[in-house]
Amino acid sequence: MSDAAQPYQVLARKYRPESFADLIGQDAMVRTLRNAFAADRIHHAFVMTGIRGTGKTTTARIIAKGLNCIGADGQGGPTTEPCGVCEHCVAISGGRHVDVLEMDAASRTGVDDIREIIASVAYRSASARYKIYIIDEVHMLSNNAFNALLKTLEEPPAHVKFIFATTEIRKVPVTVLSRCQRFDLRRTEPEVMIAHLQKVAEAEGGQVAPDALALITRAAEGSVRDAMSLLDQAISHGAGETSADQVRAMLGLADRARVLDLYDHIMRGDAAAALEELAAQYADGVDPMAVLRDLAEITHWLSVTKITPEAGNDPTIPPEERDRGAQMAASLPMRVLSRSWQMLLKALEEVAQAPNAMMAAEMAIIRLTHVADLPAPEEVLRKWHDATPPAGGSGGGGARPAPASAGPVAHAPRALRSNGGEAALAGAVPALSYYPDFDAVVALIREKRDMALLLEVETTLRLVKYSPGRIEFQPTEAAAPDLAARLAGRLQGWTGARWGVSVTATGGAATLAETRLRERDIKAEAALQNPTVAAVFASFPSARITEIRDLQAARLAAAQEALPEADDSIDPDWDPFEDT
Numbered sequence: 001m002s003d004a005a006q007p008y009q010v011l012a013r014k015y016r017p018e019s020f021a022d023l024i025g026q027d028a029m030v031r032t033l034r035n036a037f038a039a040d041r042i043h044h045a046f047v048m049t050g051i052r053g054t055g056k057t058t059t060a061r062i063i064a065k066g067l068n069c070i071g072a073d074g075q076g077g078p079t080t081e082p083c084g085v086c087e088h089c090v091a092i093s094g095g096r097h098v099d100v101l102e103m104d105a106a107s108r109t110g111v112d113d114i115r116e117i118i119a120s121v122a123y124r125s126a127s128a129r130y131k132i133y134i135i136d137e138v139h140m141l142s143n144n145a146f147n148a149l150l151k152t153l154e155e156p157p158a159h160v161k162f163i164f165a166t167t168e169i170r171k172v173p174v175t176v177l178s179r180c181q182r183f184d185l186r187r188t189e190p191e192v193m194i195a196h197l198q199k200v201a202e203a204e205g206g207q208v209a210p211d212a213l214a215l216i217t218r219a220a221e222g223s224v225r226d227a228m229s230l231l232d233q234a235i236s237h238g239a240g241e242t243s244a245d246q247v248r249a250m251l252g253l254a255d256r257a258r259v260l261d262l263y264d265h266i267m268r269g270d271a272a273a274a275l276e277e278l279a280a281q282y283a284d285g286v287d288p289m290a291v292l293r294d295l296a297e298i299t300h301w302l303s304v305t306k307i308t309p310e311a312g313n314d315p316t317i318p319p320e321e322r323d324r325g326a327q328m329a330a331s332l333p334m335r336v337l338s339r340s341w342q343m344l345l346k347a348l349e350e351v352a353q354a355p356n357a358m359m360a361a362e363m364a365i366i367r368l369t370h371v372a373d374l375p376a377p378e379e380v381l382r383k384w385h386d387a388t389p390p391a392g393g394s395g396g397g398g399a400r401p402a403p404a405s406a407g408p409v410a411h412a413p414r415a416l417r418s419n420g421g422e423a424a425l426a427g428a429v430p431a432l433s434y435y436p437d438f439d440a441v442v443a444l445i446r447e448k449r450d451m452a453l454l455l456e457v458e459t460t461l462r463l464v465k466y467s468p469g470r471i472e473f474q475p476t477e478a479a480a481p482d483l484a485a486r487l488a489g490r491l492q493g494w495t496g497a498r499w500g501v502s503v504t505a506t507g508g509a510a511t512l513a514e515t516r517l518r519e520r521d522i523k524a525e526a527a528l529q530n531p532t533v534a535a536v537f538a539s540f541p542s543a544r545i546t547e548i549r550d551l552q553a554a555r556l557a558a559a560q561e562a563l564p565e566a567d568d569s570i571d572p573d574w575d576p577f578e579d580t
Contacts, residue, residue: 012228015200017058018093020066020080024196024224025188026055032183034080037066042078043181045153045162047138049169050185053225056165059185060134063163064100065092068128078129088128099128106137111144118152121160130161138164139171146173153179187222190214190316196224197231206235211244214316219251252287256317259294260324262365266295266340267332271369278365288361289351296344298325303337305329336372343368432468432497441471441491442512448494456483462508471501474508523548 017023020030036042046063048056065082072083082089091097103113117133125131135141141149153162153176164180166172188196194213201208208231216234220227230251234242237250248255258281265274281291304311306329313322347364354360435441445454460479465472475483488501510518524545527533537543 011232012225025192029183037080044156045180047164047180047182049166053223054185060163064132065089067130099125100132102134105135105140109140109142111148114145114148124159132161134163136165139166139168190217193217207241209243212242212247215247218316263298266368267372269369269373274365274369288357292348299341302329435468438466458512464504464507474504
């Protein structure tokens with residue numbers, strides 16, 4: 001068949017490595033295998049692991065050719081540089097060698113398939129030096145299949161070699177791994193990948209811009225096969241001359257410079273400009289999910305660059321973007337970058353689940369711009385200490401402390417609560433100052449409606465000593481043994497400050513319930529001295545006092561519940577039935 005009649009072969013297959021010299025990015029593995037072949041220390045089983053497209057199956061075929069190559073003269077032995085022209089090399093490259101058996105474990109997972117291999121290993125190879133079994137995606141085999149293979153894999157005949165390939169090495173039983181020589185194939189470095197793609201593009205007669213090759217390399221994520229497939233598509237897309245804009249449109253990627261502009265708007269807290277830029281990119285056909293992924297990638301890149309500036313020298317990024325990234329990394333605090341990373345991860349989940357991805361992305365951008373200008377904790381503390389304390393009440397020099405229910409943020413100066421500073425202030429203000437006495441603590445428990453804890457505190461806790469953040473008490477006989485720990489935990493959770501609660505054996509005052517009962521008894525004795533009350537008890541000897549109310553408090557409550565007074569402007573002589 002003439003070359004013109006040959007069907008088109010994709011670049012990933014056309015430029016598949018035929019020898020160890022053609023492998024790129026796997027220098028450690030190649031060096032080990034070359035030394036093993038040279039010293040005649042060739043293992044009987046190999047396992048290749050790595051991400052997709054790094055050359056696992058290709059390496060297995062190269063090893064098979066090297067083991068069975070006889071050279072152009074037919075007299076050669078095992079070599080790491082197969083000739084590629086002998087009958088064995090040609091047959092293995094074409095996938096038709098009778099002694100090199102490739103099995104896809106994804107479709108042949110059962111123990112019966114392994115029994116076929118076990119039954120055939122006893123027979124010598126038909127024509128080659130070794131009978132080689134290549135099992136791809138070996139992690140897909142069932143447990144019974146792995147167990148059936150163990151004995152043969154441990155002590156195979158001298159003429160048998162096993163080569164396994166897998167992307168999920170953790171799913172392969174350790175009993176199998178211990179019988180194999182393992183090679184971890186690495187992701188191909190960007191510099192090596194770009195050079196390889198450039199060479200292939202020139203061989204194909206295509207003109208691909210260097211920045212377009214950088215985009216392809218970044219999208220491939222270290223996979224040579226992915227990069228070759230994308231290059232194949234890019235050459236066709238550009239019709240011989242491919243630019244970065246064409247590759248970006250082909251991949252559905254946002255312009256990185258525009259994503260940096262969007263990131264800059266977000267970090268400056270300019271929500272309007274950020275939403276306008278997001279809408280413009282969306283109108284250009286960019287997926288909102290892709291924009292958020294790019295923002296997360298930029299956040300990671302800036303964070304790493306801030307810690308190790310050398311990491312910014314990524315060959316897949318244009319020089320002007322590297323310079324801009326270095327400036328942004330120097331100006332943004334690590335706390336801002338870390339917070340943005342966490343929020344972007346949450347936003348990616350929300351966009352994936354939202355019925356409208358663009359709406360979810362816009363809400364995520366609004367949240368990011370809202371928190372971008374939050375002050376640092378040390379700045380909040382400085383403003384808090386410099387600000388005028390809240391007014392404590394009318395008259396007198398002693399200001400009444402703010403009630404516990406208000407919380408520290410509610411009583412902070414308004415300057416600290418503006419521009420989203422409320423969240424940062426909540427953890428920075430010394431909240432313990434709002435609980436000057438134990439009554440404030442009891443009021444906090446009552447406000448939080450923890451009735452069980454409130455009952456315990458009022459009936460089983462005899463206070464010995466109190467200061468904000470520190471409680472020392474003597475428990476009654478009915479007190480729970482873990483009361484101190486639970487009380488400290490609740491207070492810390494409610495106030496955000498650490499509380500020390502300790503127990504002592506002596507020195508405790510009366511419980512709150514005992515104090516209230518004693519005060520009630522005193523009031524009852526005073527009431528009995530009233531002549532009217534004494535006359536009532538004289539007439540009704542079996543009567544008893546159930547409640548004592550303060551007269552002033554009763555009058556105030558009655559005034560609040562009373563109906564409003566009638567309007568004086570209404571004629572007092574007006575008869576509503578006069579007109580009927």
